[in-house]
Amino acid sequence: xxxxxxxxxxxxxxxxxxxxxxxxxxxxxxxxxxxxxxxxxxxxxxxxxxxxxxxxxxxxxxxxxxxxxxxxxxxxxxxxxxxxxxxxxxxxxxxxxxxxxxxxxxxxxxxxxxxxxxxxxxxxxxxxxxxxxxxxxxxxxxxxxxxxxxxxxxxxxxxxxxxxxxxxxxxxxxxxxxxxxxxxxxxxxxxxxxxxxxxxxxxxxxxxxxxxxxxxxxxxxxxxxxxxxxxxxxxxxx
Amino acid sequence: xxxxxxxxxxxxxxxxxxxxxxxxxxxxxxxxxxxxxxxxxxxxxxxxxxxxxxxxxxxxxxxxxxxxxxxxxxxxxxxxxxxxxxxxxxxxxxxxxxxxxxxxxxxxxxxxxxxxxxxxxxxxxxxxxxxxxxxxxxxxxxxxxxxxxxxxxxxxxxxxxxxxxxxxxxxxxxxxxxxxxxxxxxxxxxxxxxxxxxxxxxxxxxxxxxxxxxxxxxxxxxxxxxxxxxxxxxxxxxxxxxxxxxxxxxxxxxxxxxxxxxxxxxxxxxxxxxxxxxxxxxxxxxxxxxxxxxxxxxxxxxxxxxxxxxxxxxxxxxxxxxxxxxxxxxxxxxxxxxxxxxxxxxxxxxxxxxxxxxxxxxxxxxxxxxxxxxxxxxxxxxxxxxxxxxxxxxxxxxxxxxxxxxxxxxxxxxxxxxxxxxxxxxxxxxxxxxxxxxxxxxxxxxxxxxxxxxxxxxxxxxxxxxxxxxxxxxxxxxxxxxxxxxxxxxxxxxxxxxxxxxxxxxxxxxxxxxxxxxxxxxxxxxxxxxxxxxxxxxxxxxxxxxxxxxxxxxxxxxxxxxxxxxxxxxxxxxx
Numbered sequence: 001x002x003x004x005x006x007x008x009x010x011x012x013x014x015x016x017x018x019x020x021x022x023x024x025x026x027x028x029x030x031x032x033x034x035x036x037x038x039x040x041x042x043x044x045x046x047x048x049x050x051x052x053x054x055x056x057x058x059x060x061x062x063x064x065x066x067x068x069x070x071x072x073x074x075x076x077x078x079x080x081x082x083x084x085x086x087x088x089x090x091x092x093x094x095x096x097x098x099x100x101x102x103x104x105x106x107x108x109x110x111x112x113x114x115x116x117x118x119x120x121x122x123x124x125x126x127x128x129x130x131x132x133x134x135x136x137x138x139x140x141x142x143x144x145x146x147x148x149x150x151x152x153x154x155x156x157x158x159x160x161x162x163x164x165x166x167x168x169x170x171x172x173x174x175x176x177x178x179x180x181x182x183x184x185x186x187x188x189x190x191x192x193x194x195x196x197x198x199x200x201x202x203x204x205x206x207x208x209x210x211x212x213x214x215x216x217x218x219x220x221x222x223x224x225x226x227x228x229x230x231x232x233x234x235x236x237x238x
Numbered sequence: 239x240x241x242x243x244x245x246x247x248x249x250x251x252x253x254x255x256x257x258x259x260x261x262x263x264x265x266x267x268x269x270x271x272x273x274x275x276x277x278x279x280x281x282x283x284x285x286x287x288x289x290x291x292x293x294x295x296x297x298x299x300x301x302x303x304x305x306x307x308x309x310x311x312x313x314x315x316x317x318x319x320x321x322x323x324x325x326x327x328x329x330x331x332x333x334x335x336x337x338x339x340x341x342x343x344x345x346x347x348x349x350x351x352x353x354x355x356x357x358x359x360x361x362x363x364x365x366x367x368x369x370x371x372x373x374x375x376x377x378x379x380x381x382x383x384x385x386x387x388x389x390x391x392x393x394x395x396x397x398x399x400x401x402x403x404x405x406x407x408x409x410x411x412x413x414x415x416x417x418x419x420x421x422x423x424x425x426x427x428x429x430x431x432x433x434x435x436x437x438x439x440x441x442x443x444x445x446x447x448x449x450x451x452x453x454x455x456x457x458x459x460x461x462x463x464x465x466x467x468x469x470x471x472x473x474x475x476x477x478x479x480x481x482x483x484x485x486x487x488x489x490x491x492x493x494x495x496x497x498x499x500x501x502x503x504x505x506x507x508x509x510x511x512x513x514x515x516x517x518x519x520x521x522x523x524x525x526x527x528x529x530x531x532x533x534x535x536x537x538x539x540x541x542x543x544x545x546x547x548x549x550x551x552x553x554x555x556x557x558x559x560x561x562x563x564x565x566x567x568x569x570x571x572x573x574x575x576x577x578x579x580x581x582x583x584x585x586x587x588x589x590x591x592x593x594x595x596x597x598x599x600x601x602x603x604x605x606x607x608x609x610x611x612x613x614x615x616x617x618x619x620x621x622x623x624x625x626x627x628x629x630x631x632x633x634x635x636x637x638x639x640x641x642x643x644x645x646x647x648x649x650x651x652x653x654x655x656x657x658x659x660x661x662x663x664x665x666x667x668x669x670x671x672x673x674x675x676x677x678x679x680x681x682x683x684x685x686x687x688x689x690x691x692x693x694x695x696x697x698x699x700x701x702x703x704x705x706x707x708x709x710x711x712x713x714x715x716x717x718x719x720x721x722x723x724x725x726x727x728x729x730x731x732x733x734x735x736x737x738x739x740x741x742x743x744x745x746x747x748x749x750x751x752x753x754x755x756x757x758x759x760x761x762x763x764x765x766x767x768x769x770x771x772x773x774x775x776x777x778x779x780x781x782x783x784x785x786x787x788x789x790x791x792x793x794x795x796x797x798x799x800x801x802x803x804x805x806x807x808x809x810x811x812x813x
Contacts, residue, residue, distance in 0.1 A: 042287055042288035043287065043288035043289055043290065045294075045298060046290070046291050046294045046298045046299060046312075046313065047288070047289045047290050047291040047294075047313075047315070047460075047461075049280065049317060051307075052307050055307065056300060059300075060300075079645055079646070080645045080646070080649065081645075081646075081649060081650065082646060082647065084647040084650065086647075086650060087650065098300075098302070101300050101301070102301060102302075102304070102621075105300070105301045105304070105306050106301075106304070106306060144645060148643050148644055148645050149641060149642065149643040149644060150642065150643050151632075151641070151642045151643065152641075161643075164643075165626075165643065168628075168643070168645065168649070169624065169625040169626065172623070172624025172625065172627065172649065172653065173302065173619075173621055173622060173623050173624050173625060174302070175624070176619040176623045176624050176653060177296035177297055177302035177303070177619050177620060177621065177623065178296075178297050179295070179297065181619065182295075182296075182618075182619060184650060184653075184654070185619065185653060185654060185657060186580040186654065186657075187580070187616060187618060187619065187657075188580050188581060188582045189455070189456070189582045189583070189584040189616075189617075189618055190293060190295065190455060190457075190584070190618050191293070191455070191582070192293075192453035192454070192455065193453065193454050193455075193582050193584070194453070194454060195413050195414070195454040195582075195583070195584070195585045195586075196414065197414035197415075198414075198415075198416065198417045198420070198581070198583070199579070199581050201579065202417065202578075202579045202581060203417075203420075205579060206417065206420075206421075206574065208417075208420050208421075208424075210414065210415075210420075214414070214415065214423075214435075215414070217397040217411070217412065217435055218411055218412055218413060218414045218435065219395075219410075219411035219412065219413060219414075219442045219443070220411070223411075223443065224442065224443055224451055225443075225444065225451065226443060226444075227443070227444055228410055228443050228444075228445075230390075230408050234386065234389075234398065234406060234407055234408040234409070235398065236408075236409065236410070236411065
């Protein structure tokens with residue numbers, strides 16, 4: 001399609017008649033080079049509308065956690081997902097920064113996480129006279145062991161377990177939505193390809209096979225570039 | 239405030255650029271008719287980089303695709319949602335209706351499931367069979383030629399099955415089932431529940447030179463940069479603009495249809511979002527396609543001495559008979575799907591197989607049916623991935639000895655071994671249209687444009703609740719057949735068996751229903767207002783009943799049919 005022709009016939013609501021295309025405003029505005037996609041690329045790098053770009057910019061400019069809280073999150077995230085033979089740690093995947101952002105994006109997380117940390121620091125103080133980050137690795141793990149298993153947690157640790165489960169969820173999500181996490185998981189996709197059914201070895205592993213009466217109805221991918229031809233009744237004949 | 243008039247007079251002014259408005263614009267423009275297409279939201283074209291979310295990775299979104307600003311996630315193409323700042327709606331008598339709006343070029347066709355089902359012969363005449371609701375004044379035979387044309391213009395894959403109430407069309411070949419869909423097929427078979435290839439408007443083979451063929455990324459909801467799926471903006475509006483017969487007004491919120499002393503429509507007035515001023519467009523004909531409820535709202539707000547009850551509302555039926563699809567879901571963990579081999583199974587954006595309603599001939603304690611949509615597989619992670627993954631250990635007693643919860647490398651192993659092991663299904667069913675479910679103008683509330691807003695009144699009846707119970711029992715049976723552990727508690731009578739709130743399935747129709755009798759209907763069989771012959775409604779409003787089928791394909795067919803009538807009448811100079 002000739003893009004100029006399309007744009008020519010788009011009118012803004014106002015009579016003024018200026019042929020400005022609202023969604024393209026970011027294209028023409030000169031912005032200093034920065035690694036932050038939200039301002040350097042059209043559509044914020046992934047199809048954002050101006051209101052969304054403005055919202056993200058405002059969120060990025062704020063800090064919710066203080067230094068102590070960020071330090072604690074970093075320690076705990078690496079306990080939840082440490083580096084191992086398969087992949088890097090939560091820290092390697094920059095999970096703490098993700099959690100720092102998501103609590104601003106979803107304010108409902110703010111009290112459970114901040115309050116949860118207060119709970120954990122109180123527990124550490126009561127046991128060892130130190131905040132959680134200052135505890136030895138052994139002391140930290142002793143607390144974590146008490147709150148990491150929600151189905152068997154002791155009643156006096158139940159609030160801590162609730163907090164730990166939230167931290168585990170956010171750490172997992174923050175990790176598996178990065179390249180490090182996706183490589184660990186082995187997700188293969190998000191790329192142009194041609195789907196032609198489940199691989200044979202996978203079918204065999206599950207004791208399955210495609211029925212012939214299904215296959216005859218499905219596409220023969222060798223014809224995927226071919227114009228379809230129907231008879232008058234709608235039967236695909238070519 | 240001075241209302242400014244656009245200088246040009248159009249043959250036709252179309253309000254809304256979704257399925258109905260896009261189709262009307264395409265047909266009229268190609269017939270040489272001068273059209274003003276008025277859209278409340280911004281321009282959108284997924285082929286242009288600034289709009290693209292397709293093939294982006296989760297880390298390109300700081301919230302990893304979460305739905306903080308877009309209801310279905312950061313990468314979803316559709317703007318808007320059930321709540322829009324500055325554009326409220328209200329509810330009456332403690333009832334609930336949730337109203338989804340997407341103000342942008344193409345409207346809600348930018349994120350719909352592409353499920354493209356024809357209504358069957360029975361769907362147009364349900365009252366003849368169960369005595370409930372009303373028959374359509376037209377039959378399948380009237381619409382079939384238009385379904386045939388829509389299939390060939392827009393493209394839909396499927397298979398010819400000769401099922402009486404699931405008419406076959408001009409189908410492209412469907413994709414092969416994915417692994418979890420093979421599990422579903424086999425499990426459904428054990429309960430004699432049929433499964434057939436899905437029918438989605440996605441191009442598995444080329445339809446024309448302007449559109450590419452599906453490259454199987456599973457992301458239709460993000461908008462396709464090669465236009466391999468149907469959205470009104472990509473497939474109808476952009477080609478309509480190329481005719482040079484259409485002026486597209488974006489960011490223009492229509493307030494009302496204007497009328498003259500004879501009571502005939504003279505065009506529309508709208509508020510420009512650019513300068514918050516009010517403008518007028520003059521046209522010989524007005525076509526409403528703003529969505530069932532938005533069109534009803536505009537018509538109800540178009541009061542004049544000739545039309546004191548709103549435009550086209552002498553029957554007092556305008557806004558009434560509002561109905562949305564029923565919906566309920568269930569998921570299960572399938573131990574046999576643990577430790578899956580990895581392969582790219584993205585496939586098309588949606589299910590490859592589904593179950594059409596199979597019990598038309600059986601006596602049940604409810605009278606209308608539902609179809610079953612299937613989901614699962616090894617999808618791309620986004621926000622929410624990994625939440626509670628270790629909970630699945632509750633069902634697994636194996637050598638690992640892993641428990642629920644925990645931390646460390648064990649969590650990574652859980653993420654890997656449980657990946658793709660959950661299968662779910664959703665029912666989408668027919669609600670019986672009733673006069674008591676309606677939208678009307680709230681006498682006390684306006685939106686930020688000063689336009690009076692809608693107030694909803696909606697209750698499910700026993701019919702819909704019992705249908706949801708049947709869904710739950712069916713889903714449980716199928717999941718049990720595949721050896722699944724069912725996730726979540728089974729919802730009971732206290733929660734209407736998990737029946738989604740009205741409006742949540744986003745298939746609302748019926749507010750300007752068609753009929754032969756001007757006292758009991760708003761539009762005639764050509765989607766034309768009984769009261770005003772130069773106003774038409776081509777969205778879901780004219781639906782008498784919605785079947786268990788997603789409404790888009792029928793909106794497209796009826797809009798084309800109405801457009802043919804308009805072209806004919808304009809040629810004969812009857813309007």
